[in-house]
Amino acid sequence: MMFVSNLHIKLVVKYFFICFFVIIAFPLINSAQTKEVVALKGDGIYRLLTRYGLSSAAYMDDFIALNKANLGKNNTLLAGVKYKLPDSAEASQTGGGSPTETKATGKTVHYDIFGSNYADVEIKSNDLKGAVYYLVGGHGGPDPGAVGKYNGYYVYEDEYAYDVTLRLARRLIEEGATVYLITRDKNDGIRDAVSLKADKDEVCYPNRTIPLNHVKRLRQRTDAVNQLYKKHKGSFQRMIAVHIDSRSKKENIDIFFYHDKRSKTGKKASEILRDTIEKKYREHQPNRGYTGTVSSRNLYVVRNTWPTAIFIELGNMNHQRDVKRLVIPDNRQAVANWLALGLISDFRTNK
Ligand SMILES: [Zn+2]
CATH class of the missing domain: 3.40.630.40 (Zn-dependent exopeptidases)
Incomplete structure (x- = not known):
């Protein structure tokens, strides 16, 4: 019985953590300049990129390059660790200049x-x-x-x-x-x-x-x-x-x-x-x-x-x-x- 209720508490805590993450952290992440996100348990790069609306085909290499130091064996993600998201604007389009989201004439x-x-x-x-x-x-x-x-x-x-x-x-x-x-x-x-x-x-x-x-x-x-x-x-x-x-x-x-x-x-x-x-x-x-x-x-x-x-x-x-x-x-x-x-x-x- 003790074991079951401990597990139950653990799950509740985890559930709250996920809710906190989704409700509180998500909008912050969306408006932040450098997008950093926390990997959840079971996340791989594909799943993480997809969650944030990034195509894994287009951003996989950028993601690995950005986060090399924090990746596990065979580029696995570690739950609870923060990862940088590749710039989904046009930073990498023509070869890595500065982001050109606000391309004003004359710039x-x-x-x-x-x-x-x-x-x-x-x-x-x-x-x-x-x-x-x-x-x-x-x-x-x-x-x-x-x-x-x-x-x-x-x-x-x-x-x-x-x-x-x-x-x-x-x-x-x-x-x-x-x-x-x-x-x-x-x-x-x-x-x-x-x-x-x-x-x-x-x-x-x-x-x-x-x-x-x-x-x-x-x-x-x-x-x-x-x-x-x-x-x-x-x-x-x-x-x-x-x-x-x-x-x-x-x-x-x-x-x-x-x-x-x-x-x-x-x-x-x-x-x-x-x-x-x-x-x-x-x-x-x-x-x-x-x-x-x-x-x-x-x-x-x-x-x-x-x-x-x-x-x-x-x-x-x-x-x-x-x-x-x-x-x-x-x-x-x-x-x-x-x-x-x-x-x-x-x-x-x-x-
Ligand atoms: Zn030809």
């Missing part, structure tokens, strides 16, 4: 991922305020994608697509957008060089090793986008994959676009991008002509990501005029600027 935000010359980004407008972009540079990690040649050196699809993707990300942030770089390389940054050295250290958001297996690789980036999509449910969202095609030497294919055949918005957005590029070429090179197309295609990331998806091919890796657009840094910047203009117009039209 400068620092993102290491853009490299030392481009890390400081000034918010110039609110034109894309409320828009969320998932930018996926094609291939990366163990997969360089298509390989072309220019002036005797090799041109790797993943490096050039990534550089344009970074430039585009930076432009979108300047206009007030929330941007997630899904393919990321912590030491490349935006590179103003003709020859971009190939490496294999790209990771998938937030910091996952990119697998060699083709299907696993595509599934990994698709999952990363979809986890974040849930977090931003209700917002205007776009997944943008950036690639460089590989075709015969004769085919000058220009910048062209794919969308999912079921997605009317994807089609509309792609057409806006194509029309913007056409208009820009007419302004800058009136006699050039532009033949970029919009069509639907059954592509894994386009089909399986939940935001409206746009798949951009920046040109034909084997055509000299297309490659020239990619190897000259100013041309890569111009492409990014024009795509950003198109996306602003897509946001205005389709939000």
Whole structure:
């Protein structure tokens, strides 16, 4: 009898502790600057993150990094111990600058991922305020994608697509957008060089090793986008994959676009991008002509990501005029600027 009532008292005390925690501590935690929470008995990282509305896929790595010293064996949680929650704002989106929750025009935000010359980004407008972009540079990690040649050196699809993707990300942030770089390389940054050295250290958001297996690789980036999509449910969202095609030497294919055949918005957005590029070429090179197309295609990331998806091919890796657009840094910047203009117009039209 004694034993039972002792146990009973223990349970009552525990119950009160939990009630105290839920009723009193929870609001404090929600309004605190650095969010610290206490692990309950039986909590694992997954359960704790879920309780506070954080996707474990997106925040698991951040959580482990933040709380390394207080984790048990195999990253288990210790009941009663305080843990720091990763910043659910945009702190980790583009690579760990300062949180950008209150992005006021004129403010400068620092993102290491853009490299030392481009890390400081000034918010110039609110034109894309409320828009969320998932930018996926094609291939990366163990997969360089298509390989072309220019002036005797090799041109790797993943490096050039990534550089344009970074430039585009930076432009979108300047206009007030929330941007997630899904393919990321912590030491490349935006590179103003003709020859971009190939490496294999790209990771998938937030910091996952990119697998060699083709299907696993595509599934990994698709999952990363979809986890974040849930977090931003209700917002205007776009997944943008950036690639460089590989075709015969004769085919000058220009910048062209794919969308999912079921997605009317994807089609509309792609057409806006194509029309913007056409208009820009007419302004800058009136006699050039532009033949970029919009069509639907059954592509894994386009089909399986939940935001409206746009798949951009920046040109034909084997055509000299297309490659020239990619190897000259100013041309890569111009492409990014024009795509950003198109996306602003897509946001205005389709939000
Ligand atoms: Zn590709």
